[in-house]
Amino acid sequence: MTDYTLRPIGRVESPLTERAAAPRQPDEGAPGAWLVFDDRYAPALDGLAPGTDVLLLTWLDRADRDTLTVHPRGDAARPLTGVLATRAPDRPNPIGLHTVRILAVAGTRVRVGALEALDATPVLDVKPLLTPDR
């Protein structure tokens, strides 16, 4: 199969710097963060509105892409499970998917609420939430 090239459009600025300290889900105590976009993508941000929830796609650049099975949530008591049936960051294409609330937009800097991504994580995309489950 053909490979494809991801070109990050920005990065996360967050007080989270160590994977071991990062919460697994945003409701487990994640801090707010900035999304800092490259200037060339400024037109793509037009329409992002404070107060709305969006889907943020990131590249989990510290993930192990060769991992195919894991113990869910790192709990050795839980049986090995295929990574596609888990939210483990270690997976063949470690794309992070986060629902975040936009708090402010300042040029190409976007302030968001609770985000469990590490500082400097590459940002790939932002998408509006269409319906409650998408």
Place this chain on the structure above:
Amino acid sequence: MTDYTLRPIGRVESPLTERAAAPRQPDEGAPGAWLVFDDRYAPALDGLAPGTDVLLLTWLDRADRDTLTVHPRGDAARPLTGVLATRAPDRPNPIGLHTVRILAVAGTRVRVGALEALDATPVLDVKPLLTPDR
């Protein structure tokens, strides 16, 4: 910023073959499809359960990655909007995000319900739905 390499883990088999004919959302008449995974990723599928809804991530390989603004839903009467505030397929990193129901798992072939992706679309990842909005 550093680029990254996506390695598709499978592809979509669908009766949809033309972008112009593809529905924009699955509730607009999308057909069922097969997800056909490369054999090497078989262990990663362990735990995918028929009857559950999952998030499917695809690479929209026919998208235009240089498009930064669009008229939402192709309607020229709607003002130009940054692609990050829309679900348009044309965007810098055209990752498709689809909520699909798993209907059956047969080895490395997974049958899913309504899916608006075109035939041969590369599959990047599958993730369980954690909560109604993620």
